[in-house]
Amino acid sequence: xxxxxxxxxxxxxxxxxxxxxxxxxxxxxxxxxxxxxxxxxxxxxxxxxxxxxxxxxxxxxxxxxxxxxxxxxxxxxxxxxxxxxxxxxxxxxxxxxxxxxxxxxxxxxxxxxxxxxxxxxxxxxxxxxxxxxxxxxxxxxxxxxxxxxxxxxxxxxxxxxxxxxxxxxxxxxxxxxxxxxxxxxxxxxxxxxxxxxxxxxxxxxxxxxxxxxxxxxxxxxxxxxxxxxxxxxxxxxxxxxxxxxxxxxxxxxxxxxxxxxxxxxxxxxxxxxxxxxxxxxxxxxxxxxx
Amino acid sequence: xxxxxxxxxxxxxxxxxxxxxxxxxxxxxxxxxxxxxxxxxxxxxxxxxxxxxxxxxxxxxxxxxxxxxxxxxxxxxxxxxxxxxxxxxxxxxxxxxxxxxxxxxxxxxxxxxxxxxxxxxxxxxxxxxxxxxxxxxxxxxxxxxxxxxxxxxxxxxxxxxxxxxxxxxxxxxxxxxxxxxxxxxxxxxxxxxxxxxxxxxxxxxxxxxxxxxxxxxxxxxxxxxxxxxxxxxxxxxxxxxxxxxxxxxxxxxxxxxxxxxxxxxxxxxxxxxxxxxxxxxxxxxxxxxxxxxxxxxxxxxxxxxxxxxxxxxxxxxxxxxxxxxxxxxxxxxxxxxxxxxxxxxxxxxxxxxxxxxxxx
Numbered sequence: 001x002x003x004x005x006x007x008x009x010x011x012x013x014x015x016x017x018x019x020x021x022x023x024x025x026x027x028x029x030x031x032x033x034x035x036x037x038x039x040x041x042x043x044x045x046x047x048x049x050x051x052x053x054x055x056x057x058x059x060x061x062x063x064x065x066x067x068x069x070x071x072x073x074x075x076x077x078x079x080x081x082x083x084x085x086x087x088x089x090x091x092x093x094x095x096x097x098x099x100x101x102x103x104x105x106x107x108x109x110x111x112x113x114x115x116x117x118x119x120x121x122x123x124x125x126x127x128x129x130x131x132x133x134x135x136x137x138x139x140x141x142x143x144x145x146x147x148x149x150x151x152x153x154x155x156x157x158x159x160x161x162x163x164x165x166x167x168x169x170x171x172x173x174x175x176x177x178x179x180x181x182x183x184x185x186x187x188x189x190x191x192x193x194x195x196x197x198x199x200x201x202x203x204x205x206x207x208x209x210x211x212x213x214x215x216x217x218x219x220x221x222x223x224x225x226x227x228x229x230x231x232x233x234x235x236x237x238x239x240x241x242x243x244x245x246x247x248x249x250x251x252x253x254x255x256x257x258x259x260x261x262x263x264x265x266x267x268x269x270x271x272x273x274x275x276x277x278x279x280x281x282x283x284x285x286x287x288x289x290x
Numbered sequence: 291x292x293x294x295x296x297x298x299x300x301x302x303x304x305x306x307x308x309x310x311x312x313x314x315x316x317x318x319x320x321x322x323x324x325x326x327x328x329x330x331x332x333x334x335x336x337x338x339x340x341x342x343x344x345x346x347x348x349x350x351x352x353x354x355x356x357x358x359x360x361x362x363x364x365x366x367x368x369x370x371x372x373x374x375x376x377x378x379x380x381x382x383x384x385x386x387x388x389x390x391x392x393x394x395x396x397x398x399x400x401x402x403x404x405x406x407x408x409x410x411x412x413x414x415x416x417x418x419x420x421x422x423x424x425x426x427x428x429x430x431x432x433x434x435x436x437x438x439x440x441x442x443x444x445x446x447x448x449x450x451x452x453x454x455x456x457x458x459x460x461x462x463x464x465x466x467x468x469x470x471x472x473x474x475x476x477x478x479x480x481x482x483x484x485x486x487x488x489x490x491x492x493x494x495x496x497x498x499x500x501x502x503x504x505x506x507x508x509x510x511x512x513x514x515x516x517x518x519x520x521x522x523x524x525x526x527x528x529x530x531x532x533x534x535x536x537x538x539x540x541x542x543x544x545x546x547x548x549x550x551x552x553x554x555x556x557x558x559x560x561x562x563x564x565x566x567x568x569x570x571x572x573x574x575x576x577x578x579x580x581x582x583x584x585x586x587x588x589x590x591x592x593x594x595x596x597x598x599x600x601x602x603x604x605x606x607x608x609x610x611x612x613x614x615x616x617x618x619x620x621x622x623x624x625x626x627x628x629x630x631x632x633x634x635x636x637x638x639x640x641x642x643x644x645x646x647x648x649x650x
Contacts, residue, residue, distance in 0.1 A: 184348050185381040187368040189442065190398040199383040199394075 034260035052261035062262065064237070065245040072241060073220045076159045080216055081209070083160070084167025089201070091172055102172075105165045117229025120158040124230070144231060148238035155227045155239055162226070163216060170212045174205035210281045214274060221270055242266055292359035292450050294322040294345060294483065299354030301340055307352065314340045316507040317354070322451070325481040327474070329498035331488060333530065337507040338487045342453050345485070346375045358450050375453040376443040380435035380460065384428040388419055391427050392441050399446070413441045416472055433461045440469065444476060451483040458493065470497055491531055503527045519573070520633075525640045528571050534600060534611045536571045536635075543568055543636050543643075551606045553585050558632025559645030566639035574600065574611040576633035579620070584628030587612075592620055603627070 035052055037045035056062055087105070092098045108116070124144050126132040135142040144154040178200065186196045224243035227233065233240035233248070240248070246266065250259035301315040310316065315337045322328060330338050343349040344356060347368035355364045363371055374395070383391055392410045401409075414420045417437040422430070427438060436457065443452055454473075458466045474497060477484055488494050494501050495515040502512045503526070511523040522528035528536030541548040546560040548570045555570065579587070579601065588604040594616075601612040601620060605627060612627055614620060636643045 179379075179381075181377045181379060181381050184343075184368075184375070185377060185439075185442075187348060188346060188373065188375045189395040190369040190372075191394070192398070195394075195398070199385060203383075203385045 031260045031263050034256050035264055038257050048257065052257045053265070056258055056261045056265060059258075061237075061245065065240055065242050068238075068240065069221060069242045072156070072223070073217055075156055076163070076220050077213065077216055079156070079160050080164045080167050081213060084164050084212065085171050085205070085209075087164065087168040088171035088175055088205075089197070091168070093176070102169070105168055105172075108162050108165050109169075111162070113225035114229050116158065116162050117226040120154060120161075120226070121230045124154050146235055148235055151231045151235060151239050154230060158226055158230065159220065159223070163219070167209075167212045167216065170208040171205050174208040175201060178204045210278075213281075214277055217277060218270060218274055221273070292361075292483075293324040294451060295355075295357040296320040296322075296345075297355040297357065299344065299351050299356065301337075301344060301349065301351045301353075313352075314507055315344070315351075318509055320502075320509055320512075322483055322485065325483055327477045327484045327486070327497060327499050329486045329488060329494035329501045330504060331491060331494040331501055331530070332504035333489055336504045338489075338504055339455055341504070342375070342455055342485065342487055345451070346373045346453055347371050348375075372446070372449055373451050373453065374443040374446060374449045376439050376455065376457040378456040378459055380432060380439045382427040382430075382435045382438045384426070386427055387424050388414075388427055388430075388438055389423040391438050392445055395442060395446050409445060409447075413445050416444070416476070417441045417469075433465060436460050437465075437469070440473075447480065449482060451485060454484065454486045456488055457486075458488075466493075473497065491533075495531075503530065505530075521635060521642065522571065523642045525569065525571060525637050528573075528635070532573060532575075534574055536573050537577065537608075537610045538569045538571050538637070539605065539608045539610070541568055541570045541636075543570070548634070548636070550585065553606060555585065555629060555634070556631045557634050557636070557645075561636055561643060561645050564636070564638045564643055569637045569640075570629075571635045571637055572629045572633060574613040576630040577610065577612040578628050578630070579612055579614060579624040580626045580628050581623050582626055584626045586625060587627040589620070589624070 033045070036047065036049060038048045039045050091101045091105075111119075123129045124132045124142075126136050126143055132142060132144075141147075142150050144151040182200050183196065186200060191199070222243055223241055224247065227239050227241060228244055228247075231239045233244040237245075246259060246262055249255050249262065297319060298317055299315065299320070300313055300317040302313045304312050307313055330341065332338050340349065344351045347356075347363065347366060347370075351364065355362055357363065358371065383394065386394070389410055392413055393406050396406045396409060410423075411420070414423055417440060419434065419437060419441070422434070427435065430438075440457060443454070443457075458469060461469065470493065473484070473486075476482075486494070486497050488497075499514070500512055501515055501518055503510050503518065503524075505524060505526040511518060511527050513523075518527055518531045522531065522536060525536070525538055528538070539550055541550050541555070543549075543557070543561050543564055546557045548555040548557055550570075557570075578584075585605050587610065589601055590604060591602040593600045593602070596616075598616050599614045599618075599620065601614055603610050603612065610627060636645070
């Protein structure tokens, strides 16, 4: 059969290209433009090549922020993932209490980021905050505005409070999809509680757990609003994570060139790490299928 | 291994059952002999799986006791009962290899490695999966998975009983026959008590020494395949066993004659006075078309099923099936049907009535 050759179908892709161009490519290229130029306003640009990138790559300030960022993400993942799984395992499977638990668990997820920040900012204050006041009453020297360690504890506690629900709910959904026969078979096979978790529940949760880890990693790596509201990146720069540093640089100091170079590297790092995560975990999945 | 006794057992899925119809299992007393091969036969929803889960301890009965030998295990956990159960749909541990799947129940019991290896090899040979032992169970076909489930059920030698809950539903017909034969062989070899739930009568009759027929939460009859065929204790057994099932005709039985709306049918034995709704039951195999002897029949349809033909007709207002041998001409001259007198069973309110004089 003779086929008509024409490539007009490509025009159908045009609307998508236009939308993507305006929503993603053009803004991104603006940043790229800033990253390779120096500007003093008035739309005057001076070509500087990779100078800003070199400056940023060798910047101690950025290295420290990156170190803090990695530590923060690692800590909250190490707490939220096991805790989320634990909560999901212990939530009622059906009945009224299942619904009550679901609603309670979902509540923190519905609160806007800056409100979460404000809640903890007040909650932790030594003078009027419930937590800060009673910790002081108990004789614990707690003050997140002075002490870097206390500031970290507060920011991490806040993130765990805000986001563990997400991990728990995703795992809960995974657990609910396990047919009852698997648990019955495990009882017949005299499997221990740990074996049930290891060979039935964990494999069935693996898919949703992958999504949970990815989401939590990306979100925590880009965290801005909540620590900014609570500590403003302080005391000193002890809770200044990458986003906070970036905003300080771009908006506070108006160093648009370095900030643009920073942004691009930041973006690439997140993309890279997420890709690595995804590849490793999906490969693990495939390996097991063999 | 032990004899399993069910005492006054009943189960309801409602917390406060009101009346008989709330019970999935009606009160029953039943003994499963040690080493017997039983088939539990019944239509879907009659309580077969419930009964099985009560024996294995996955379900606690609302009332009554479960005894293994002399030991009351009603409140024991499934794990303590040391029982194997194979479910209708394959349950395999996806992330384990086939070998680990088969070894799992043995490892949980802390058997030594050398024994486990030998036993797993033996079971793998039985289910024909030696080649795939080191593969992950994930991604295997449904019937391969079900074979693993079966293997896992049979791997322990010291179990009190092996329960099969329609295990061959997902397996293709050829393999079905082979596995059933192997189960039978395994039974002869090790003498485990086996209870095999199914709603397929061929499966039940070929597997078991004793067939237990359940209907509406009750055990209505336990017997050899022959007993179920010749003297069904309940009209359900007559209907469920056999293809097509037993013909039932409302009748008025007096002495050794059944009266059907004026027509008289001789019976093989005499019966005392019967109360309740009375019916006579006759297997299609024992009904013969004649040219004038017996009851008038209006033939509706003739179905050729290969070995024989099934004639579906109408006798004094009731549907009657007759099995005619292949090659017999079914012509317009065959206007009557005759029932072999001593093959007729009499039922009152669906339960079989024994004839006077004790002749079965």
